[in-house]
Amino acid sequence: EGEFDVTLYPIYPAQSKYIPSRLINFLKHEYNQEILKGITLPYLKQMTNKEFINFWFKDKDDDDEEEEEKELDSNGMPDSYLNHIKWESQCLGIFNIVPCYEGRSSHICTASFLVNEGIRNKLVGSFLMEKFLYWAPKLGYAMVQFPLIYDTNIAIIKILDKFHFQILGKLPNSGVLLGYSEPVSTTTDGQVDDVDSNGEIIRFKLLQRFMLTNKYPFPNMSRADKARLRALRYRYQLDGEGRLYLKGREVISNIFEQKNIVREVHNLKHWQVNKMNRVICKDYYWPSLRKTILKVFSECKICNDSHR
CATH class of the missing domain: 3.40.630.30 (Gcn5-related N-acetyltransferase (GNAT))
Structure with a gap:
């Protein structure tokens, strides 16, 4: 054991x-x-x-x-x-x-x-x-x-x-x-998003590395992948500490951190899904954010008991 x-x-x-x-x-x-x-x-x-x-x-x-x-x-x-x-x-x-x-x-x-x-x-x-x-x-x-x-x-x-x-x-x-x-x-x-063993969404980490170093992450990248990184560079921004942002919202690239953020927000007042989505979207961004919220909401014992 x-x-x-x-x-x-x-x-x-x-x-x-x-x-x-x-x-x-x-x-x-x-x-x-x-x-x-x-x-x-x-x-x-x-x-x-x-x-x-x-x-x-x-x-x-x-x-x-x-x-x-x-x-x-x-x-x-x-x-x-x-x-x-x-x-x-x-x-x-x-x-x-x-x-x-x-x-x-x-x-x-x-x-x-x-x-x-x-x-x-x-x-x-x-x-x-x-x-x-x-x-x-x-x-x-x-x-x-x-x-x-x-x-x-x-x-x-x-x-x-x-x-x-x-x-x-x-x-x-x-x-x-x-x-x-x-x-x-x-x-x-x-x-859908390639995730490494540490829970990091790979495409965001590659973009972050590219923007920090101004070099392609891998020497053998295809022309299409290189073009995609160059295009994304103009949509995303880096702050002074190297964190990735999209339109003023921090990009959370780790799937475990995503769930922790939703859990912390939900535990404050046990808001419903739409309210949580509006609150979290003000400061953070990641793909399928709403699905993460739905997952955390479905796991909340307090909310599930109150709807019985």
Whole structure:
């Protein structure tokens, strides 16, 4: 109980040969158990070993196997070296990062998450999501989308809400799940504003850096991105301390600070949504400000009790 140390092992390239066979078997068993529940994943049947590996990893073609085996023998560890580990107590979970679409939309990524069922309710899922949001931009992805979230998947819904994902769409009666007489709905969730692991909206931080240094944040930026920064420079201003402003209102680029500001204002007199919006808009600006207000208002126990 309480805090414990966690080590994250990136597997790159994402090939199954770099994972001990007993660990793969353990993860496959955990994933198949989730499939059998029939309320969070779309699959009807449990996965075979090959199906599981093809889903979670990106193994190379057979033509490359011989050369890769030699490389692994010289640089890697024998499979038996790690197979004595009791993975059910040592492996907290796994996630992968893959393109959500191909071609012209391959800058949008998605992920699959699996948490060890014996170590749940200890914020492991939130830790994995935090690391996913940290690594995705480093791999070149610009947006995140989860296209199929069942209303019954309460755990991932809470995590997406915690990290300020937005519901981009809802598809009613789209999931025929075990134990439900009627089909349930699914949602498509995404982060419209790219947010880093510290909760900073990336486009505002890049603009702020550009205006402070008069240099582009990255040397390999596209011409379109450079033009966008130059255009935004004339809409926004910096004060003497380097804070970003839009038409006299301070730009709050951190999503956690945004919520704290709304909470502080709301706790003063428990104003309604429209009143809070008018008060906060006088001094602050951020995208989807009204949605943040609605979120805080819905979480207020005093306001909810008074409307019953």
